Amino acid sequence: xxxxxxxxxxxxxxxxxxxxxxxxxxxxxxxxxxxxxxxxxxxxxxxxxxxxxxxxxxxxxxxxxxxxxxxxxxxxxxxxxxxxxxxxxxxxxxxxxxxxxxxxxxxxxxxxxxxxxxxxxxxxxxxxxxxxxxxxxxxxxxxxxxxxxxxxxxxxxxxxxxxxxxxxxxxxxxxxxxxxxxxxxxxxxxxxxxxxxxxxxxxxxxxxxxxxxxxxxxxxxxxxxxxxxxxxxxxxxxxxxxxxxxxxxxxxxxxxxxxxxxxxxxxxxxxxxxxxxxxxxxxxxxxxxxxxxxxxxxxxxxxxxxxxxxxxxxx
Amino acid sequence: xxxxxxxxxxxxxxxxxxxxxxxxxxxxxxxxxxxxxxxxxxxxxxxxxxxxxxxxxxxxxxxxxxxxxxxxxxxxxxxxxxxxxxxxxxxxxxxxxxxxxxxxxxxxxxxxxxxxxxxxxxxxxxxxxxxxxxxxxxxxxxxxxxxxxxxxxxxxxxxxxxxxxxxxxxxxxxxxxxxxxxxxxxxxxxxxxxxxxxxxxxxxxx
Numbered sequence: 142x143x144x145x146x147x148x149x150x151x152x153x154x155x156x157x158x159x160x161x162x163x164x165x166x167x168x169x170x171x172x173x174x175x176x177x178x179x180x181x182x183x184x185x186x187x188x189x190x191x192x193x194x195x196x197x198x199x200x201x202x203x204x205x206x207x208x209x210x211x212x213x214x215x216x217x218x219x220x221x222x223x224x225x226x227x228x229x230x231x232x233x234x235x236x237x238x239x240x241x242x243x244x245x246x247x248x249x250x251x252x253x254x255x256x257x258x259x260x261x262x263x264x265x266x267x268x269x270x271x272x273x274x275x276x277x278x279x280x281x282x283x284x285x286x287x288x289x290x291x292x293x294x295x296x297x298x299x300x301x302x303x304x305x306x307x308x309x310x311x312x313x314x315x316x317x318x319x320x321x322x323x324x325x326x327x328x329x330x331x332x333x334x335x336x337x338x339x340x341x342x343x344x345x346x347x348x349x350x351x352x353x354x355x356x357x358x359x360x361x362x363x364x365x366x367x368x369x370x371x372x373x374x375x376x377x378x379x380x381x382x383x384x385x386x387x388x389x390x391x392x393x394x395x396x397x398x399x400x401x402x403x404x405x406x407x408x409x410x411x412x413x414x415x416x417x418x419x420x421x422x423x424x425x426x427x428x429x430x431x432x433x434x435x436x437x438x439x440x441x442x443x444x445x446x447x448x449x450x451x452x453x454x455x456x
Numbered sequence: 457x458x459x460x461x462x463x464x465x466x467x468x469x470x471x472x473x474x475x476x477x478x479x480x481x482x483x484x485x486x487x488x489x490x491x492x493x494x495x496x497x498x499x500x501x502x503x504x505x506x507x508x509x510x511x512x513x514x515x516x517x518x519x520x521x522x523x524x525x526x527x528x529x530x531x532x533x534x535x536x537x538x539x540x541x542x543x544x545x546x547x548x549x550x551x552x553x554x555x556x557x558x559x560x561x562x563x564x565x566x567x568x569x570x571x572x573x574x575x576x577x578x579x580x581x582x583x584x585x586x587x588x589x590x591x592x593x594x595x596x597x598x599x600x601x602x603x604x605x606x607x608x609x610x611x612x613x614x615x616x617x618x619x620x621x622x623x624x625x626x627x628x629x630x631x632x633x634x635x636x637x638x639x640x641x642x643x644x645x646x647x648x649x650x651x652x653x654x655x656x657x658x659x660x661x662x
């Protein structure tokens with residue numbers, strides 16, 4: 142994949158770099174201007190987030206630059222860390238040990254292998270059919286029936302959300318779109334930019350204008366002002382980036398809006414799980430953001446919907 | 457001999473990678489004070505995890521107390537326990553063995569080493585903490601200058617439970633609590649109950 146020879150790709154990467162540089166500058170100015178302790182904490186967290194964004198962007202671009210293999214491996218590792226955080230947070234019993242071993246070391250790698258060799262037919266049913274059926278069988282063989290359905294469903298859910306759903310992002314590279322051959326990397330970058338920009342803008346609008354909470358019991362930081370402002374702006378940016386996609390400007394706006402909305406409800410669902418388990422974050426790996434799963438919660442929901450929308454209308 | 461420090465760094469790194477363990481210091485800070493770290497025991501990984509989650513300088517002076525019947529076997533295990541971990545190998549408690557074990561522990565403390573011990577004596581199932589063996593009281597009584605630091609290990613029994621040999625890479629944690637010392641006039645039973653309560657409380661905190 143000639144990432145560095147594609148002018149559209151370079152333009153998009155340049156845009157992301159400029160946005161990050163601008164954020165760092167704003168963060169630096171804010172850090173000099175804040176006075177009270179409360180605000181200082183918020184700004185310190187903001188700057189930690191921006192630093193992590195630089196690192197995540199660098200890793201992602203490096204993976205994209207190596208072509209398909211690098212992207213598949215990066216998302217495979219992301220899924221692995223996300224599954225780790227998810228399973229750690231949910232109760233499992235001694236009888237689940239072997240089942241979990243299969244989930245981590247057989248099903249997750251196999252799913253990404255299928256993405257890598259572009260075997261669409263099996264990729265799309267492997268976890269929903271075969272892993273789904275195997276997991277309760279393996280746990281049943283261990284003979285422990287306490288909370289059996291809850292335990293089994295938890296492992297199935299973890300594999301679905303952290304592995305199956307996320308794997309649809311690199312799977313974009315296997316789509317054969319007429320007139321858009323071998324440009325899947327741009328589509329992947331487009332999805333990530335829209336989803337993550339929506340998250341970031343919801344945070345920015347929420348912190349500056351947010352007043353009316355949407356589901357106060359679930360997520361005190363999600364407000365109508367932040368959500369509407371963030372999603373609207375990210376969708377407009379998505380429409381404005383139509384030139385990197387096979388979509389028309391209007392279609393790009395519509396698809397970006399869909400992706401942002403799905404991503405938003407995905408974030409709500411993942412928050413519900415965190416509240417239920419009594420934690421604020423899934424992990425601590427990414428400074429300022431929490432865990433891997435905290436960063437990709439909206440992507441988990443948005444990736445499969447985006448993948449199938451593009452596949453249905455454009456291939 | 458030069459391979460041992462390198463192997464120690466690698467082993468500590470691998471342990472942290474597989475178990476995802478982060479040290480949480482809630483009641484004490486990682487200092488060079490002479491200490492006995494005592495922890496709940498649920499997995500073969502426990503010894504490595506506490507050892508690996510200490511800062512390198514402290515780790516070098518901290519010796520895990522390990523059961524000779526499991527760890528003192530020819531080959532890799534003996535090299536690891538002897539050269540890399542610098543473990544203090546003792547016979548499992550019972551009869552004259554335990555008196556000899558306590559003697560070895562006392563000698564190591566006299567030499568200025570810090571130790572890692574598992575006073576339950578055996579691995580539990582990860583759901584509750586068993587009664588502590590009297591060795592801990594003996595140490596507190598003989599060596600009042602040594603800080604006894606409770607360490608609560610969480611989720612390690614899910615990573616590598618008793619009887620399994622393949623680990624599942626979940627995220628464990630090691631919570632270090634406030635140091636304990638023997639109170640004036642405190643008897644063995646009361647002290648052991650207090651030491652156990654400190655571990656239980658750390659578990660609820662974590």
